[in-house]
Amino acid sequence: DIVMTQSPDSLAVSLGERATINCKSSQTVLYSSNNKNYLAWYQQKPGQPPKLLISWASTRESGVPDRFSGSGSGTDFTLTISSLQAEDVAVYYCQQYYSTPFTFGPGTKVDIK
Amino acid sequence: QLQLQESGPGLVKPSETLSLTCSVSGDSIDSNNYYWGWIRQPPGKGLEWIGSVFHSGSTYSNPSLKSRVTISVLTSENHFSLRLSSVTAADTAVYYCARHRGDSSDWLPFDYWGQGTLVTVSS
Numbered sequence: 001d002i003v004m005t006q007s008p009d010s011l012a013v014s015l016g017e018r019a020t021i022n023c024k025s026s027q028t029v030l031y032s033s034n035n036k037n038y039l040a041w042y043q044q045k046p047g048q049p050p051k052l053l054i055s056w057a058s059t060r061e062s063g064v065p066d067r068f069s070g071s072g073s074g075t076d077f078t079l080t081i082s083s084l085q086a087e088d089v090a091v092y093y094c095q096q097y098y099s100t101p102f103t104f105g106p107g108t109k110v111d112i113k
Numbered sequence: 114q115l116q117l118q119e120s121g122p123g124l125v126k127p128s129e130t131l132s133l134t135c136s137v138s139g140d141s142i143d144s145n146n147y148y149w150g151w152i153r154q155p156p157g158k159g160l161e162w163i164g165s166v167f168h169s170g171s172t173y174s175n176p177s178l179k180s181r182v183t184i185s186v187l188t189s190e191n192h193f194s195l196r197l198s199s200v201t202a203a204d205t206a207v208y209y210c211a212r213h214r215g216d217s218s219d220w221l222p223f224d225y226w227g228q229g230t231l232v233t234v235s236s
Contacts, residue, residue, distance in 0.1 A: 033193045038220065040222035040223075042222075048228075049226035049229050050160065050223070050226060052207075052222055052223060052224050061224070095160075095222060097215070097220040097221060097222050098220070099220075100162075100164055100175075100218070101174075101175045101181070102162040103158070104159055104160040104161070
């Protein structure tokens with residue numbers, strides 16, 4: 001199984017400031033034949049299901065604000081919220097879909113400082 | 114607009130079988146190259162993929178649960194189901210159904226999710 005880790009466990013950021021979340025996979029999720037990283041980011045607010053924000057490590061889903069961006073390749077990835085808004089308070093998960101069993105990171109809780 | 118809705122008992126006794134159904138509306142369960150999956154989340158914890166099913170009945174399951182998991186699809190009813198046998202308190206979780214595309218060599222992430230249903234295992 002590919003093990004996903006995230007850091008930090010939680011962070012508090014002032015409104016309008018940058019939030020950065022890291023995700024690491026135990027083996028590459030970069031498929032060499034198509035040069036795509038099989039890595040997604042989800043946002044989960046209390047009492048709600050996860051919402052897909054980013055796929056292929058850096059492709060925002062339709063309707064996701066451009067303050068959310070993803071980067072990285074291979075085994076190391078980053079989700080950046082460039083200017084934190086109140087509605088961004090949530091837990092963020094990374095997930096690899098390179099191979100089954102699909103696995104998620106443990107989550108990073110983002111709060112307002 | 115695609116909608117998924119989980120249904121089933123909210124309380125299951127230890128050693129019994131948990132059974133849930135996910136009803137799909139807004140699209141046909143056998144359209145395109147979609148898989149239909151189950152993911153669970155113990156209270157206050159992270160997400161665990163349980164397994165996924167194609168409309169043909171082909172399934173992929175998490176080896177950690179595989180011996181206890183049965184996932185099936187009923188295209189005539191446009192729903193798919195999860196059965197988890199021999200449950201214990203560790204199986205207490207919110208169970209989500211979700212959609213994703215792919216096949217054994219090229220997967221995509223879960224793009225639509227149900228609201229989830231809490232299943233508690235207790236006598």
